[in-house]
Amino acid sequence: MSTQSISAGARAPLALSLNSRWWQLMCGLVCAMVASNPQYIWTLLTPSLTAKLGVSLPSLQVTFSILIVCQTFLSPFEGYLIERFGPRWLLAAGGAITGLSWLLTSRAESLVSVYLCYGVLGGIGVGIVVVGTIGLMARWFPDRRGFAIGVVMAGFGMGAMLTTFPITLSLSKYGYQHTLVVFGLILGTIGILAALGLRLPPAGYMADWRPSNSAVVPDTRTGSMLRTPVFWLMFVMMSMMATSGLMVTSQMAVFTRDFGMSEVTVFGLAALPLALTIDRVANGVTRPMFGWISDLIGREKTMLFAFGMEAVAMTLWLMLRHDPVMFVVLSGLVFLGWGEIFSLFPSTLTDTFGGKHAIVNYACLSYAQGIGAIFGGPLAALLHQQTGGWDAVFGTAIALDSCAAVLAIAALKPMRHAWFARQSRRA
Numbered sequence: 102m103s104t105q106s107i108s109a110g111a112r113a114p115l116a117l118s119l120n121s122r123w124w125q126l127m128c129g130l131v132c133a134m135v136a137s138n139p140q141y142i143w144t145l146l147t148p149s150l151t152a153k154l155g156v157s158l159p160s161l162q163v164t165f166s167i168l169i170v171c172q173t174f175l176s177p178f179e180g181y182l183i184e185r186f187g188p189r190w191l192l193a194a195g196g197a198i199t200g201l202s203w204l205l206t207s208r209a210e211s212l213v214s215v216y217l218c219y220g221v222l223g224g225i226g227v228g229i230v231v232v233g234t235i236g237l238m239a240r241w242f243p244d245r246r247g248f249a250i251g252v253v254m255a256g257f258g259m260g261a262m263l264t265t266f267p268i269t270l271s272l273s274k275y276g277y278q279h280t281l282v283v284f285g286l287i288l289g290t291i292g293i294l295a296a297l298g299l300r301l302p303p304a305g306y307m308a309d310w311r312p313s314n315s316a317v318v319p320d321t322r323t324g325s326m327l328r329t330p331v332f333w334l335m336f337v338m339m340s341m342m343a344t345s346g347l348m349v350t351s352q353m354a355v356f357t358r359d360f361g362m363s364e365v366t367v368f369g370l371a372a373l374p375l376a377l378t379i380d381r382v383a384n385g386v387t388r389p390m391f392g393w394i395s396d397l398i399g400r401e402k403t404m405l406f407a408f409g410m411e412a413v414a415m416t417l418w419l420m421l422r423h424d425p426v427m428f429v430v431l432s433g434l435v436f437l438g439w440g441e442i443f444s445l446f447p448s449t450l451t452d453t454f455g456g457k458h459a460i461v462n463y464a465c466l467s468y469a470q471g472i473g474a475i476f477g478g479p480l481a482a483l484l485h486q487q488t489g490g491w492d493a494v495f496g497t498a499i500a501l502d503s504c505a506a507v508l509a510i511a512a513l514k515p516m517r518h519a520w521f522a523r524q525s526r527r528a
Contacts, residue, residue: 200289
């Protein structure tokens with residue numbers, strides 16, 4: 102997306118003063134990387150916690166569901182607080198709460214305590230950081246929203262890669278309680294320090310900037326946004342993509358076994374760990390990559406390509422299920438076509454409804470991710486149980502991807518154009 106004019110503050114791309122948007126992007130990236138740990142490190146903690154508390158794994162895994170629900174469904178209230186009181190102290194509080202949740206979990210003596218400390222507190226802390234950083238980058242980078250939001254969401258998708266091995270080593274050497282205390286303090290401190298560098302853009306920041314099509318982008322309040330059909334179309338499309346991706350990715354270990362790949366090696370490495378490693382990288386890289394592409398060619402065209410690519414990759418994945426090399430390669434393509442929803446939809450939303458209320462507006466859209474988390478895994482398990490195979494699971498996911506890709510061009514693009522036209526007439 103080209104620009105007609107950019108304010109003076111945006112013409113110094115590498116200046117890293119506190120008021121530089123590149124400094125803001127760096128601080129937001131660090132905040133997101135810290136906030137990723139409760140979600141992606143959880144699986145490393147479950148063996149120790151089940152042994153310590155004497156509980157079953159399914160009952161302990163409820164903690165993870167609580168974490169995701171609190172992270173997602175409290176986000177509009179958290180977004181309101183961030184807009185009301187500013188990002189610096191609220192995101193610092195989010196980092197502190199995230200670290201505190203690990204400290205308190207280290208002392209938990211019951212399953213309910215783990216639910217409250219790790220699930221509820223951790224979900225609140227992570228939710229504040231995710232919603233705040235996405236909304237803030239949307240306001241600092243009106244001309245590069247897709248790329249900037251993609252960068253911070255890549256940090257959330259890949260940040261735990263830096264801590265996975267140190268935490269694994271600490272767990273084996275010192276136990277989970279010591280590990281939670283040490284890394285809770287480290288992550289909490291880093292999250293607080295990074296958040297203290299965040300600022301809202303100054304009044305009038307890039308107010309003269311317009312996209313190349315000179316569309317009028319109104320600053321729409323959340324209540325008004327929720328009454329527009331275009332918002333609900335985006336909500337439905339993001340829910341479809343979140344559900345389809347999680348239908349497959351949440352069951353990957355199970356269908357890897359059913360496809361006969363659990364004992365197979367590719368390039369001398371076990372197929373499943375190799376695929377999971379590639380998937381983690383692809384899930385991070387896709388967010389800034391497709392965000393940047395969408396800045397250049399438009400959101401809807403990028404959605405058509407990315408969502409369609411995931412549908413094709415899933416189709417080939419199912420057809421070539423017994424080929425070890427293709428199993429690994431296509432798993433990466435599936436993640437490459439799925440993770441970008443966390444950059445494309447926030448940037449499209451802010452393009453449509455303006456940046457002033459971007460934090461709370463995106464918090465409402467993020468409910469779509471929660472719907473995917475609630476329905477994706479259970480729906481896949483139910484279909485597999487009822488049919489005894491994976492064709493129905495993959496078929497449903499492919500249909501959802503294909504439908505979302507078509508809707509991007511056939512419905513979302515004309516609806517957004519009509520919305521902009523109405524705003525231009527009112528201006």
